[in-house]
Structure formats: C-alpha cells, structure tokens
Amino acid sequence: MTRLLLLPALLLPLLFTQPAAAQGSLNMLCAPAADWCEAIANAFQRATGVRVAMARKSTGEILAQVRAEAANPRTDVWFGGSAEAHFTAAEQNLLQPYASPNMAQLHPWAQRVHAQSQGRCVGVSSGAIAIVYNTEVMARRHLAVPHSWAELLNPAFRGEIQLPNPNSSGTAYTIIAGLVQLWDEDRAFDYLKRLHANTNAYTRSGAAPVQAVARGETALSVSFNMETTSLAQQGFPIAMTYPSEGTSYEVACLSIMRGARNLAQARRFVDWYLTPAAMDLGLAANQYHVPAHPGARADPRIPDMRQIRLIDYDIAAYGDSQRRRHLLERWDREIGSQPR
C-alpha cells in the first residue's frame, strides 16, 4: 500500500531525465497528416541522431499553443500549416528568422513566402483547392461532374455538397478569401449564399468534407487536391476537377520558434528538410503535396501547378487578422445563420 503511494516518487525523476542523445533533441509541432509527420521525424532522427519529439496538431491548435508558450517556448520547429497561420505568428513575434543555405534552390513561390515574412518562414509545399466528388455516388445519382464554381450552383446538387466552417477551419478561409479575390467581396458572398442551398453541412474541420466524400457520406466537397489524391490512392472512389474560373491555393510553411531551446538542431532540421531526399518522404507516406524543391522526385500523382488556373492569392493581405475577422463576421451574418 505505502509502496504504491511511493510509485509517483519513483516515476517522477523519469520526467526529468531525457534519454541520452549525443546529437541533442528537437521538439516539433507538425500540422499535416500524422503518417507523414512521423515519417519525417523518424527519417531526421535516423539521418542525424537528433532525438525528435513530435506532436501532430491541427494548424489552429499549433497557433494557439505557440501563442500560449510565447513567454517560454517549448517548441523548436513548426512544420506545415498554411502560410497565413505562420504569418499570424510572425506578426506576434513568435518566430525566428532563418535563411537556410539550401533555400536558393527552391521554387520561387517558396522563396517568396520567405521574403514576405522577413525570413521567418519558408515554403515547403503547396496545394490547390479543387472540387471533389465521389464517383460512385455521382454515377448512382446520375449527376454531371461540375467543372466550375458556377456549376456547383446546379439545383441537382441540393444537399449534396459539404463545406468546412471558416470559424474553425483554415481551409474554409482559404476558399472564401480566394473567391473574394477572384471576384469581389459582395459577389463572393452572393455566390456563397446561393451555394448555401446545396450545402448539407459546414464541418468544423477542414479535412472532414473530403473524408465524407471518400466514404460516400456526401457527393461533393471543396477541398485540397493533395488530400483527395491520398484518399484515391487508398482505394476510395474519389476524383476532382479544378474550377475553370480559377482557384485558391496554399503554401505550407516551415518555421523556427523565437527562443527555441534547440536552435542548432532546429536549423539543422530546416537545412535537412529543404533537400530533395527529405521532400520525397511525402510520396512514401501517401502524401501528394507539391514539393518546394524542383529536384524532388516527379510523380504523376503530384499535380503540376502550372496546369491549374490559380488566383493571384495575396497571402500577406488576407492573413491580416482585421480582414480575417471582417470576413468571418460577414460569413456568420450572411451564411452561417441562414436556414437550411
């Protein structure tokens, strides 16, 4: 009995003893799919001997956490998640600038993010918004595949489209901000209002609609292309088209925390990741983001961004928190509160 109560006393020291790692350790928060995050952590650990402690969290959770830890950061690097979120963190002085020697070889869009953020984050991958559909459900319902934003308003799709809720999902915000930049604010909201009639749910998570399409829970969604490809590779009857009017895209970033305790390892990680070999890990983990390094292995499943009609998306302007709040409040007022 008494021995049992001593158990915590015996276990407590474990909390303070780090496993010996000659090369030090690295604390990483990681936003993309967990398999990929793990593959990255394991590969870096194998390549360098640095012990990696990694937690996979959604972008919103990571941002909340790094903000909470601002006074005393426990995180060293933040991998993945949209550039807007990294910019928000940069705005609040949570990130530390670093220019990796390997950066010069990257695609221009990856380097542009670095410049826009005053060196605080670097683009690692990119993906575009697509219209995603379940091939079986579409066939069974005899629905025509939509190829544009306009075609999504087809009354035949009533109750068959699932969208994320921008209050909680960064993906949803990217979609809406893209429409606002494609047309203008009023027209975009007018479009969303009409789309509302076909929408069956606004999910909390940005990844949920594409999952629902894959499992046939809904016929259509608006989601990222790389997520769609992953699910198609797993055998789900899922396919996508890019809206002919033009579509939004995101650049996923990698950044180092201001006050990181393992700064050397964090820099080593950034240098390591900006090489083709590291970027190829995504493919092995069934992830089809467009890598930031042109030298990374080409694959037919990775979309060629040049073939997609992209909106000239202003990450810096639409990452601004004032504008964000304005758009969200308008969405709440005009869309979120509509009857369904």
Next chain:
Amino acid sequence: MSGADLRLEGIGKRYGQVAAVRPLDLVVPGGALVTLLGPSGCGKTTLLRLVAGLEQPDQGRILLGGRDVTTLSAGERDVSMVFQSYALFPHLTVLDNVGYGLVSRGVKRAEARRRAEATLETVGLAGYGARLPAELSGGQQQRVAVARALVLEPEVLLFDEPLSNLDTRLRRTMREEIRALQQRLGLTVLYVTHDQAEAMAVSDLVVVMHNAGIAQSGTPRQLYEQPDSVFVASFMGDANPVRAEVASVAGGQAQVRLGGLMLTLPARGCGPGQADLVIRPEAIRRVATGGLPARVRRASYMGSHAEYVLESDFGPLLAVVPGYAALHPAGSMVAFDIDTAGAVLMAQGKGEER
C-alpha cells in the same frame, strides 16, 4: 502508577450556540474511580473527550498530575481510553491491538509483544493473542479494549460507557472485574455511564451531570441519601417527589406536614413554607391503622418484592414492599406512612433552575 490527580478548572465547551459543557471544576483524586453519571446529552461524554484530548475546550484548564495539558494533543497526554464501541482495530490481531500503543510510543516490537501478552493475562485472555477481534465474543472484545488501554500504564484511564453493548448478566460480571482491576492496580479512572446501578457498583465518587453541568457529586451513598435536587434523587434510583409544607424548623430538624402526617426530617436549609419532599419507594410502608389513604392502581409481583402504583392525595406514588407480604389487588384501598430514613427534604425547585 497511581497518584496522578486529574483536575479540571473552569472547563467549558460550546458547539455554536449550544453549550456542551458549562464551565465546571472537577477533581479525580489519584487512585480513585470517579463516575460521570447522567442522561444522554448531558455532556458527560464530551467532558471525557475533553480530558482525552479528542476535543479542545473553549475555556479552562486541564491538569494531569499538576501539569497543564490543555493544549496538548491526545497522543501527548498520558491518558488512555476505553471506547463504547471498543474501537478494536478489526484488521489487527488481538496481540497487535494491545501492543499498538506501545509500538506507537517507540517500544521495540518484541518487548511490546511480551508486555501485551502479560496484560492480556491480567484481563484473563491469555492465549487469545493470535485472533482477530471479530472472532471474539462481546465480553472478550471488551477485555481486549481494557487491556489495550491498560498496557500503556496511563496516569488516568477513561471509560466511555464500556458496558453498554453487553447483555445484563455480562454487564454485572464485567463491572465487578473492572472495579477489582482498578483497585488492585490503584488506577485513576474517570468512568462515564448512564446506568445508575453500574455507577453505584464501581465508583468511589459519582458526579451526576445534568444540562451540561454538574448537578451534584459525592459518594454513591451521599447521592442516594442526600440528593440536592429532585433531578439527582430521581436519577439515583427510583424516587417519588411530592410537595410538602415545612411547619417549623428547630435545631436543624424540620417538622414537615404531608397530608395528615407530620414527619421530622433534617431541614437541609429549608425554612417554613412549601418544600419538595422526595420519598424512596421502599420508605412507603403499609400500616394497619392511621397513615394516609391510597388506592392501588396497579400491583406487580416481582419475585423478591412487590411493586405498587398507589393513587394518593399527592399524585401517583411508587411503593416497593418485600415480596413475602400478601399482594393487594388493584382497586383495593390501603393506608401507608413514611419511613423518615427514606425521605429527603429540599428547598423547592432546587436544581431545576438550570
């Protein structure tokens, strides 16, 4: 071990608005057994717990052998207690129960066992050490509880209604054993009970408590024969309180008029006028001629004696008559007078003002 006086000076305890013990003084002389007697709720157990250190007094001092122990915790006082429920530790053997206090005090385990066994022998339980309390009879558990308290050789031993869980017969045996043990070892004992017969059988001194204070204290005989109040009289055995009139007082003797009788009783401070008269049941004697008239309301045959409830001019009276007298049936008329040895006069209302 004997000799330590227990002295309470102005000890009082309140629970919120309710006084559990009104400030009082009490002395338990070394080697004496003093009983706190009273109805439930009169504060006797609280007083005992104050002595044990299980409660803190609001005022006053507790002196043990001349040492002030008021602010000491229970474990720091040289006092042991036998609980009403015995409070034997159910998961420990009898021997471990008895040795518990010794080990607590730092005695080596082997030595503690030796002394515990010796004490068990004192209470007549040699050989029972390996059992668990649940495997003993009620009387045996009681002895273990006594042994457990005794083994510490405390300056004062406290008993909290130790016999209330036993049947009538065993209670009689056990109280004799406790008294014998106390006298043999010269223990200073404070003993709580609500049983008057038990109190009279074991005590050197009895303290009758009433309404959180001391009603009267004295030897059993003093209390029975010289009660200060109707309450004490009624609590120490059966009593018939009646109103009487003191006709005159001279030389400490009062002439008391009760109906047609004139009794001569010690005045005990009473002046002429109304007074309370307490008549013991055995002092009511049937007389063939004269005396006071009464009707028998109920008659009970009790073997060694007969009990009557009489309807008199002063209300119902309980009378006890040795059993070999002929039984008077209910409804018959009798005449009685009063044996002045069994009647006590007291000023009216005394002891009721509390």
Next chain:
Amino acid sequence: MALTSPPTSSLANPLASPLASPLAFWLLAALGALLLPWHAQQDGLTLAGLAAPLAEDADADASAALGQALRHGRFWFWPVLLALLPALAGALPWLPRPSRARLLLAGGGLGLLAIAAQGLAIGVQGWNWPWLATLFGEMDDRQFGLGLGGTLATLGFLVLLTDALALRGLFRGDRFIAGSVGLLALLILVFTAWPIGRLLSEMLAPRDALGPWAALAERLLDRKLFSLACVTQPVGCGVVWNTLLLAACSATAATLLGLAFALIASRTALPGKRALRLLTVLPIITPPFVIGLGLILLFGRAGLVNQAADALFGWQLGRWIYGFDGVFLAQVFAFTPTAFLVLIGVVEGVSPAMEEASQVLRASRMRTFTAVSLPLMLPGIANAWLVGFIESLTDFGNPIVLGGSFGVLSTEIFFAVVGAQQEFGRAAVLAALMLVVALGAFAIQRRVVARRSYVSLTGKGDTGLPATLPPAVRRAAYAVALPWAGLTLVVYAMALAGAFVKVWGRDWTPTLDHFRRAFALEWAPDGGLLFTGGAWHSLGTTLLLAGIAAPITAALGMLAAWLITRQQFRGRTALEFALMLTFAVPGTVMGVAYILTFNVPPLELTGTAVVLVACFVFRNLPVGVRSGVAAMSQLDRSLDEAAVTLRASTFRALRTVVLPLLKPAIVTALVYAFVRAMTTVSAVIFLVSAEYEMATVFIINRVINGDYGLAIAYSAVLILLMLAAIGLIQLAVGRRHLGRRATPPAVGRA
C-alpha cells in the same frame, strides 16, 4: 506495574520522524531560498543546475534567492529572506510555546506573502502592474517561473505557518492536521480557484475599441449563443440551447434505460443478467471516440445499416448520424452504464419490507410499484438524471466526432481557442456559461442526494425479498433494455472490428496493418531498438503520467476525505465545496484555464508534464474524495480516536488504522484516476506538447483525418492496458482481512 516515564511531548519522541519538528521545515525553506536555484531552469532538473547557485559567478536566473538579492540587485527577494529569521527563532524549541507560535506565524505568513507578491508582481516583461513601475521605477529585468528553490521555500513557509496555528491550539493542536489542511488549501487555490478565476477574468478582455464591460456585453449577447430561431425556422439555435436540449435528452434517455437495466438486474429472474454488469464496466474504460466510430461504421451513410438498406430496399437513409441525433445516440450509449450504476444502488436500497407491507395491505403488484417502490426511488432517479446531465454537458469526444455542423458549448470553446478567430475572450464567456449551468446542476444534485433520506438502507439485508415487477413493467423493461444491450454489443463489435480490416466500408481485407503502423519496432543501424510506430511515444507518456497522477489523486483524495469527515476546523465546509467543485468544471474549461494561467510566471508549467499531471489530479480528485468519504462514514470514528489516545501520531493513526480499512475505496480512487487519465481528452487537448503527447489526443487527430483503423487499433490496445492496470492495482493494494467470517461485521462494533 513497571513504570515507563511518559513522553513529555511527541516532539521529543525518539522514533518520530525528523519531520516532527518545525525545524525540518525551516531547513527546507532555507534550502529553497538560500541554496537552490529559485527559478525553473531551461533544461529541467539537472545536477549541474542544482549546483549552479554555489558558483561565485552564477547567472542571475540560475541563482538562489539569496544570490539574486545579494549579487544581482533583485531587492524583491529581501522580504522572503528576512522571513526566515523570525521563523528560525520560532522553529527552535527553546522559547515558550506562545512566543514560538507568534514568531512562526510571522515568519511563515511573511514568507508566503512575499513569495506570492514578488511572483505575481514581476512577470515576463518586468512589472506586471503599471503602478509598481511608477513606485519602483521601470524594470528592464524579467523573471521565469518558480523552480525547485521557490517551490521548496513555499512548502517550507506553508508548513511553518500551519505549525504556528497548531501551536496556538487550532486544529486540536495537531501539526499533521494543520499541515494537511494548509497543503490542500494551497493546492486547490493554485490549481483550481486561480485558473478558473483567471479564465473568467478573460471575459472582460477589451476587444478592438470596446472597453471591458462593452466587450463582455457583446460576447454575452452574441446571437450565436442564445438565438431561438430554430423554434420558428429550420436554422440552428443558439449553442446554449443546443447544449441544454442535448443534455436534457441524453440524461432522460440514459436514466430511463439505466432504470430498466437496474430493475431487470435486481427484480427479475432473467437468466444471464450478471452479464449486464459486465456491460457497465466497458464504457468506463473506453476511450471517448470508440462509440462514435462504431456508430459511424454502423449508421453512417456508408455504414453497414445504410448499405444494407440501400442494397435490399433501395432506401437512402441519409446522413442523420452527423448532428444532434448522432451525438444524442452516442451519449446515451456512453452514459447509460453510469445511470445503471447509480440506480442499481437506489433500486436495491428500497426496503422490501415496505413493499411487503403494501402487499399485505391488499395492494396489487402494479399499485405497489407505482405507489410505493417508484416514489421511494424518485430522489435516486433524479440524482441519476442530474449526473447524466452533467456528463453530457462536459462531454467533448462524442460531439467532436459526430457533431458535424451541430455545436455544443464544449466544442465551441475548443474552436474559439483553436479556430480561425483565436479568441480567448469568447472561450471564457462560453466557459462561464457552461460553468454556471454545470454548477447549477451540481448544486441541485447535491440537494437531491442530501434529501433522499427515505432510501431505507437498514444494514440488515434480510428484511424480506424484493417484490417482483408487475408483468407490464417487466415487459416494458425487457422491451427497452434487451435490444439496447444487443445494440451496445454490436456497436462495440463494429468499432473494434474496424481495427482489423483495411478500410472499413471499402476494403474488407483482414489486416494487422493498423497495429503495425501504431506499434512498429525497428532496429537502428547502430543496433539500438527504434520505436518507429507512431503510437509509442504517446503511449509511453500516457502510461507514465497516468501512473504518476493516479496515486497522487488517491492519496490526496483519501487525505481530504479523512479531513472532511473526521476533523473539525473552521473553513471545513468551504474546503469540501472547493474540492468537489472541479467535478462541475468541464474538461475543456479546465484545459483553457490551465493554459491561460500556467503559461506565464510565477508558475510556468505549460508544455511540461507537471501541468498534465496537475490537470489529471485536480479533475479526478472529487471522485477520490467521494469514495473516501463514503468509505470513511462506514468506519467507526472511535477507531482513529482510539489510535490517537494510544499515543499514535495522527499520521500513524491514518497510516496504520484508517488506510488499511479503506482499501476498497483506495482501489476505486486509483482505478478511476488511472482510467480517467488514460481516456480524458477534453482537458488535455490544449495541454499536450511535442514532448508530452497523450494517447487520446493522438487518437482524435487520426479520427479527424479519417484514419479510423489506426484510431481503433490504438483504442483497443488502451482498453487492454487499462484492464491489465486495474488487475495490477487490485493486486498491489490487496484486500483487507477482517476475520474468518464471510461477511465482515460492522467495523469496530461488537
């Protein structure tokens, strides 16, 4: 009889532990203030770090308070150091008792005040309050959170203070009791009252151009909270109404089902009804998403039921499972066992004698049931309902998995913090609303329980046979309960089967791949073992932290229960209420409160394991306290009094008499604390970090990404581990042995 001289005081007892003197705690405080590094060190506890303050040229932040005050001009440590002087005079045994009490009171009190004041006044950016800057001038310094030195000094001063109170005769003059009360009060203040107060204060955080009160009003009057539009239009109602409606519905359904099961278990002769009891254990050790996943795999649009309906009849059952209906269903599955556990006691507590009396008075079986049995059970039923209500209110796992676009308070709080708006103020308002509702339900529940005086537990089990149910009631109970029991089994089977097929609903190939991905092992080139499976890290952390938190929870719970039931002291009722309070604090609220409170000095705990352990301990403490109080009230109070009059110190009495008799309650508390630490998600989701990740958070991330196979595989492993742990705990604590009789007699009575 031989005389041994009585000990003059327990302070002089040679065998008493060295802790028996205030001096030991003075030394502790002095060690903390003079020698050890006062602040938390970046690289945790290391030997080099501990020795750092001894160096001549120690860095300010690595120094002890003495060094910081002497060498680095940090004058705010002088009061802390000065407090040691009177405390030393009081701790030494030479002065008379009243003087020692005064000195200790001054030293301990000043020490604690000084530590709290300097900790709160100086933060990350110097002075925390502007008026201090005007008073002392601007500060270009900062300070980190309390470290080992600060913690030890705080503890030392606390005990010196409580020692002073004990010396003055408070707490019956018992140092152990005084110290325990002081420690518990400090812990509750720091880990419950402060975080919740801190969170609530966030409601007033100014927003944009709005002042505090205008911001509060705007947040409170948000249409999204209280809109009643759904009554007239097909739109969603305010989240407050959603939550209340869901909680009321779930509680009602779970209570009715629980009652049906309880009646069947105690008053019918249904064969195999013992198996029902097994069903009640399952949900307790189930990670929170398993039921939701089972429901999706069964009733989702691609689930078995829908596919069958489509294939056989061409019916489209739609996606009703996402939203109110699905969350409701999942909650009923999850909470029915709890309702059963509450109600079985109630149903069995109705004395058969009363039912027999009713029958002897010529009442029919139906009338006996409706006029006697049911009214007697009513307070218990109300209690079960309220427990279900609070559970539903605080539930996070089910709404997040099945809610779709249907939001309740617990998920709204989550999204207010992590969502695109990232507004703590809104989270605080939501949390306050939730707290108000939960506390209201909690207060009502306590009153209901307090008044259920006529559940006739006589302690005599043999007062007659319970009346059998009237046939109509029995049939109704069977009709409700048996299909439900079947459905529960199916949902669990579904959920667990999902771990063994490739992709549920598409590819039914049996596989162990999900387990392999979670728990793979690899040999590193240098021969070491690499835990490459994704789940190893979080599993290890979860087991370690749950293993640390459970005994602490049980120990604090028993100590608190003992203080509440056995000791009389001022503020006892307040302490009891504060202890029970966290039961009504939803996990999401607790998590947000912790992250807000403990990410800045003086207690910088976020990202460490300490904050997770503290969260587990204080969230589960009420259950530990309750089981302790329940067990303690069956223990004769004179048992520990007897031990104390037998010269046992209060601590020894607790250890040798009370604890061995409380073993069943200790097992309950340990198991509950361990299991809850393993399965809780709502509180920890904000508190996990890269270093300390919890299993449930790992699982929910997989669920959100649709990786159900891995999530379920991990859950299955967790369930097995918890079963093993429960067995181990029972083995380690052991049984209490009270005699050779089959049923132990009423403890302590003849």
